[in-house]
Each structure stands twice: as C-alpha cells, then as structure tokens.
Amino acid sequence: MKFLVWLLGLFSLAVALKLAAQNPGYLLLLYPPYRLEISLILFLILLLTLFIMGYFTVRLVLSAIRLPAYIRQSRIERSHSKAHAAMMEALNAFFEGRYALAEKAAVRAMKLGENSSLNSVIAARSAHELREFSRRDTYLAASDGKSTEISTMHLMAQAKFSLDQHQPQAALHALTELRNSGVKGHTGALLLELRAQQQAGNWDAVLDMTNQLEKQDAMDSSAAMQIRQQALLEKIRAHTLDAPTLLALWKNSPQEFKRLPKVVAAIARALIYQGDCRSARQIVTDKLNQEWDRDLVLLYGDCLADETVCQIEQAERWLKQHPDDAGLLLVLGKLCLQQKLWSKAQNYLDASNSITPSIDAYTTLGHLAEKLQQPDEAFKYFQKAMSLAQGK
Structure with missing residues (x-):
C-alpha cells in the first residue's frame, strides 16, 4: 500500500514538473538593498528538498531521544522472556520428577523478575521432595x-x-x-x-x-468401600465405644463388612474389653459356623462367660469337623482348664502340641501343672514355652 502511494506521488510530481516546464515562470525575492530572482521550478525543487531533509532530521532527532527508552524496554522484554522460559523449564522438570532442576529453574525465574508466585510454589514443592525443609519454608513464605x-x-x-x-x-x-x-x-x-x-x-x-x-x-x-471399612474397623479397635454402641454399629454395618474375619475379631475383642463376652462369643460362633477360620477360633477361647460348658460343647462339635486343628484343641484345653476338667484339658493341650507346638499351649500346661501342684512339671512346660519364644 505504501509503495502505491509513493508511486502515485512520483507520477504527480512528474506531471507537476512537466506543467511547470511549459510555464517558464520565475520568483522574485526582494529584501532592500538585495534582490534575488530564481526560477519557479528550481524554487519548488529546493523547497521540496528542504522539506524532505527537515522531515528526516526531525525523525532522526526523535529516534535519538527515544533510543534509551527503547533499549530499556527491549531489555525488560528480553528479561521477561528469559524468566518465562525458566518458569516453563521449572514446570516441565517438576512434572518429570527432576526436582533439583525444577527448584533451580524456579529460583532463576524469580531472580529474573518473573512475578508469578507459581515459581515460589514450584520451588517449595521441589525442595519438599528433596527433603530440604528449611528452603521449602522460605519459598513458601514468598507466596x-x-x-x-x-x-x-x-x-x-x-x-x-x-x-x-x-x-x-x-x-x-x-x-x-x-x-x-x-x-x-x-x-x-x-x-x-x-x-x-x-x-x-x-x-x-x-x-x-x-x-x-x-x-x-x-x-x-470400591475405594470408598475400603475406606469405610477401615474407618469402621479403626472405630472398633479404638475401644472407646461401649458395648451397646458396638452392637448397634455391628448391626448397621454392611454385610460385606461383617464377612471379614479381621472385622469379626476386632468387634469380638472390643466387646470382651467392654465386658460383654456373651455377645462376643455369639458373633464369633456365628462366623465360625458360616466359615472356618483358624485365627478366629483362638479368639473363641478368650470369650469366657458364665456358660463355659456350652462353649466346650460347641467346640467339641467343631472338633468333629476339624480334628487336626491345633488352635481348636488349644481352645478346648483352655476351656476345660477354666471348668477344672483337668484330665480333658491335659489331653487337648497335649494333642494340640502334637500337631503344632505352641508357646500358648505349653504355658497353659504349666498353669495346669501348678493347679495340680506339680511344680517340676510346671517348670518343664514353662521352659519349653521359653525355648519356643527364643526360637530354639
């Protein structure tokens, strides 16, 4: 567009000069006692030349005046460009897991004048991943x-x-x-x-x-269900709920929660802790009738209520189905000891040890020997229990 304007201007000037050449006029300048006579065409050419020179002179002066501001602005823009590039480098390095590089790039961006507080947060997060907590806190305070x-x-x-x-x-x-x-x-x-x-x-x-x-x-x-189960389980294990609250919690819990052996064990232990052994025994019994669990059966022996005979009868019914369960035999030995059935307790405990020797079984045999006033036998059983505890 500018080229066309200049082209039209040159054609116009050529036409004007052609017309002026056909009209041989002149210009008379009079300043007494001086007199100057000059061709009109030459005057116009001189006037145009002076105008062009004046125009470019003014442009040159203005450019010289504006040069320092231009240089400052150019430096600022270049600094901002470097700072922005450093910030992008910090972001890329952070999400790539290169935390040392991310921290350095974020700090460089801040020094270059990048005002975004994103740099200080990136630097803080990177320092945290590097376990440089003092630097992390300094960066975080900046944001x-x-x-x-x-x-x-x-x-x-x-x-x-x-x-x-x-x-x-x-x-x-x-x-x-x-x-x-x-x-x-x-x-x-x-x-x-x-x-x-x-x-x-x-x-x-x-x-x-x-x-x-x-x-x-x-x-x-599925994740929500797992968290709910953990929360309910931890509430039970905290032993801060009384027996009625525990039973209400158990009643209102989802069925998939009740089917977990660790949950049954936790609610039973909590009820025993609160003194409600009967409810604990019933919950454990129901679970074992549905699904046998070798760890849960050991807890059955801790549910000592006033109905030990009924517990022994129930355990003996299970023994017909699981005759080689050392834990069940141990529980029967404990229950018989509680009921002062010395001979049956001895037989069950010996049977348990014959399958899988255990510290608990030998310790219970030691207590049985003490009840029977057999200190030497009690000492031997306790010694065996200690040897098992020491891994010998």
Missing part, C-alpha cells in the same frame, strides 16, 4: 499474602507438606483457612482433608469426607 488463587496454591501446598510429615493438625488448620477464604467443594482439598482425618484418627470425619467425595464422583465405589 503468602497474595491473590486468592495464589493463596489457594499456598495453602494446598502447606497442607500436603504437613501430611507428608505426619502433622495432620497443621494440615487441617491450613485446609480450614482455605475453606474460610471461600474455596469450597475443592476436590483436591477434600482429598487432602480425607488423608488428614485418617492420620488424625477422626474416623467419623473420614466417613463424612468419603461420602462427599463419592457424591462428587471423585472416588470410585
């Missing part, structure tokens, strides 16, 4: 007190760092600050809070967080 987005990154990073160092209360404090700042329904924050509640042992809160995450489709049903 504090900024905009809402930066504050969110800062608090999320702080919560993650606290969890990795097993400081759930500090993590919960950071997540509470995040929620108070107006950030709600944040899936990442909910997942961090779930971890924090698990570390803190707040199992009711764990169940609530699991429900929220499942509603948001942030957790599949």
